[in-house]
Amino acid sequence: MTHRPSTPASIISDSAGLNLALGEQPSPWLLNYACAVNGFAAHPPAKDFVYCELGCTQGTDLLFLAEANPGGLFFGIQTDGAPLSFAEELRVSSGNGNCTFYERPLAALGGIMLPPVDFLVLKGVLSRYDAAARSAVPAFVARHLKPGGVVVCSYRTPHAWALWEPLIHFLRTAAEAPGDRAENLQRAITELQVLRDAGAALFQVSPLMAAALDSIDSFGVQAFDRAFLQTPDRILHFDEVCGDMAGLGLPYAGALPLAVNYPQICLPAGLQARFASLAGLRLREGWKDLVRMPFFRQDIFTSASKTAEPELSGDTVFGSHLSRDQFQFSFDLPGAASVRLDGPLFQHLADLLAGNALRLSDILSTPALGNFPTAELLSSLAWMTAMEQIRPFASPAHGYGEVPPFRLSPFNTAMLQRQLSGQQQEVRLASWTLGNGLAVGSREALALLALSEAGPAHAEDWAGHWLVNHALVDGAPGAPALSRIIQHLRANPRPLAALGLCEKAQRN
Secondary structure, X not given: OOOOOOOOEEOOOOOOOOEEEEOOOOOHHHHHHHHHHOOEOOOOOOOOOEEEEEOOOOOHHHHHHHHHOOOOEEEEEEOOOOOOHHHHHHHHHHOOOXXXXXXXXXXXXXXXXXXXXXXEEEEOHHHOOOHHHHHHHHHHHHHHEEEEEEEEEEEEOHHHHOOOHHHHHHHHHHHOOOOOHHHHHHHHHHHHHHHHXXXXXXXXXXXXXXXXXXXXXXXXXHHHHHHHHHOOOOXXXXXXXXXXXXXXXXXXXXXXXXXXXXXXXXXXXXXXXHHHHOOOHHHHHHHXXXXXXXXXXXXXXXXXXXXXXXXXXXXXXXXXXXXXHHOOOEEEOOOOOEEEOOOHHHHHHHHHHOOEEEEHHHHHOOHHHOOOOHHHHHHHHHHHHHOOOOEEEOOOOOOOOOOOOOOEOHHHHHHHHHHHHOOOOEEEEEEOOOOEEEEEEHHHHHHHHHHHHHOOOOHHHHHHHHHHHOOOOOOOOOOOOHHHHHHHHHHOHHHHHHOOOEOHHHOO
């Protein structure tokens, strides 16, 4: 279990700053790093890599990843019948040119021709019940994965999902009754809520059932229906998936989130020695799942060669979207270990990487870090990355010299205009520095758009005129006023420039 800040992260060291949350799509840079720290030969991917997601749901997450990596080619294949029309409309209207979507059932994958793929994400597709569909997935991997390529297998596990089964069965039965499916499903959800509030035995025996019921709202009823009721998946154990990948010549190379790779983080202190005594990867990972009770696993497999010791390239980029005052060095993880990042080196690294991104070679040659051994520096970077205080980035930040007027990229401008008009609480942007998507609060998003469209001197007036003609979903309670956010960003342009939201001409 990884620690996540209880409030959105910020790149500005003030409560009036820009609230951000990182995208969940596994970037090539994150996957490359996970392989490297687990001892597989990995180097920063070339700018012209190929990335494919099989089972891309609505496709919007992949679109933001594609825009954040303009040199890569991205392919999203929807396999469960959910329409990709919204993502395709976004792609066309925003001018994106490096992302292609397909809608195909798994059994028809043979008709898709792709260039050799460097990064292949299998999102739930290993779990399909249909035998013909299941056999199509390994054939697709064997046909398209480049030698040394990386595969991510995302799937439901039996551990925590066992809690869901009574709810899933009840909701599926209700949804399939005569009448309107959506109305049937909503009535069934209401009925379960009544039972929960009345203290029904199911919710008494397992209090987590109440949390499971509440989480349906975060999916959205229609998305929940499509993902869990209409297209039921098998629940898989790690050893099954590991065996399937081994048959394709792909050994296990780690997992996401990164903290899962470190028993000293993801397991209670009293169980770490026992875990170390277990023999065999499959037994160890199965034992770990009994302790952690995950809903999903995201396992990484690769045909890259194994190295004697984990080794990172000097071109590996580390950065952080956190401001200096938001770095954390103490973590009490429920059901896992307590982690303390003590000592001056962690503080120095936070000073260096707050709102910034640097190549490993530049970090190691920083004069302020010259008295620390290289091994200690690498270890500290690994700990801070595992605890999500820093991240593998796609590119170094270029925002600390002369800062040009802030101008959003055409894609981000189009996305903000569309999403803000749609009255969303949170909107998304593409960061070419991070190489992934970022989620931004609606108030902060309007401040960015105003600075980009009108410039620092006129941003507040522009935002005011915009609000006259549009309603804006208000941000979190207690959030700073829009004018204060604009003033703060105007006075602190360097971290904003370093984030990588701007147009291409400002990237160098």
